[in-house]
Amino acid sequence: MSFLTLNDVTYCYPNGFTAVENVSMSFEKGESVAIIGQNGAGKTTTVKMMNGLLKPTQGDVIIGGLNTKEYTTAQIAKKVGYVFQNPDDQIFHENVKSEIRFGPKNLGFSEEKIEENVMKAAELTGIVPFLDIHPYNLPYSLKKFVTIASVIAMDTETIILDEPTAGQDSLAIKRLGSIINSLVQEGKTIITITHDMEFVVENFDRVIVMANKRVVADSNKQEIFWDLDILEEAMLKQPHISRLSHTLNFKEKILNIDQMIDTLKNIR
Numbered sequence: 332m333s334f335l336t337l338n339d340v341t342y343c344y345p346n347g348f349t350a351v352e353n354v355s356m357s358f359e360k361g362e363s364v365a366i367i368g369q370n371g372a373g374k375t376t377t378v379k380m381m382n383g384l385l386k387p388t389q390g391d392v393i394i395g396g397l398n399t400k401e402y403t404t405a406q407i408a409k410k411v412g413y414v415f416q417n418p419d420d421q422i423f424h425e426n427v428k429s430e431i432r433f434g435p436k437n438l439g440f441s442e443e444k445i446e447e448n449v450m451k452a453a454e455l456t457g458i459v460p461f462l463d464i465h466p467y468n469l470p471y472s473l474k475k476f477v478t479i480a481s482v483i484a485m486d487t488e489t490i491i492l493d494e495p496t497a498g499q500d501s502l503a504i505k506r507l508g509s510i511i512n513s514l515v516q517e518g519k520t521i522i523t524i525t526h527d528m529e530f531v532v533e534n535f536d537r538v539i540v541m542a543n544k545r546v547v548a549d550s551n552k553q554e555i556f557w558d559l560d561i562l563e564e565a566m567l568k569q570p571h572i573s574r575l576s577h578t579l580n581f582k583e584k585i586l587n588i589d590q591m592i593d594t595l596k597n598i599r
């Protein structure tokens with residue numbers, strides 16, 4: 332059985348608007364998966380059902396054998412951590428260190444374990460120099476890393492990142508990639524929503540495409556980035572190198588610049 336499953340899930344907001352319709356997806360332990368799709372496709376609503384912030388109107392969300400309908404959000408938060416798209420929705424402490432301590436403390440970890448998790452998360456996200464600073468005095472990019480550290484410190488089996496690349500420069504995007512990589516190495520399941528196709532190419536194999544409240548594709552990146560119909564339906568662009576190799580009719584599905592250089596050298 333899968334580790335995390337959404338079974339034919341529909342979500343209707345209290346105002347009557349249905350944001351997600353008949354969505355099914357499942358994840359294995361240790362997988363890293365990107366969810367892509369245009370604004371309003373239903374990505375955030377979908378992932379909020381994975382950590383119990385929202386409970387499905389129809390269908391079931393099963394996490395480690397537990398149906399989220401039968402558990403409180405606090406109980407589910409022990410298993411799945413969610414980093415909000417907007418850090419201001421998540422931050423509420425007067426300094427970075429208390430912000431990161433809050434989650435593991437709330438989960439009842441020992442003082443020793445809290446300290447260990449906080450330092451590990453701060454090191455991994457590169458925010459050790461800012462631990463005594465008020466989070467609101469940090470620039471957006473660092474605030475985002477504070478919220479990521481806060482979730483990492485809870486040591487949940489699954490971590491969801493909602494648009495971590497938005498508003499980040501190339502150095503921060505590289506750091507995000509290496510954070511995801513090291514969490515996956517530890518055996519964690521990482522689910523990331525992003526608009527940055529190059530980031531997907533660099534860091535994920537499996538890609539789920541959402542459009543108009545539904546999943547329209549769930550496959551490996553080679554399949555997804557060569558399927559122009561799916562990309563058009565989801566209003567997404569082919570990554571630059573894929574577009575080049577596709578247009579030039581290359582046999583291989585080339586996704587990054589190094590592979591492209593090798594192929595061109597061979598042709599010459």
Ligand SMILES: Nc1ncnc2c1ncn2[C@@H]1O[C@H](COP(=O)(O)OP(=O)(O)O)[C@@H](O)[C@H]1O
Nearest residue numbers: 344346348350369370371372373374375376377
């Ligand atoms: N609290 C809410 N009440 C009503 N509609 C909402 C609410 N939050 C989001 N929506 C709507 O649900 C749809 C899907 O939103 P969302 O899941 O945030 O999509 P995405 O993350 O793919 O941009 C959008 O049309 C959005 O306006």
Ligand SMILES: [Mg+2]
Nearest residue numbers: 374375376416
């Ligand atoms: Mg969203």
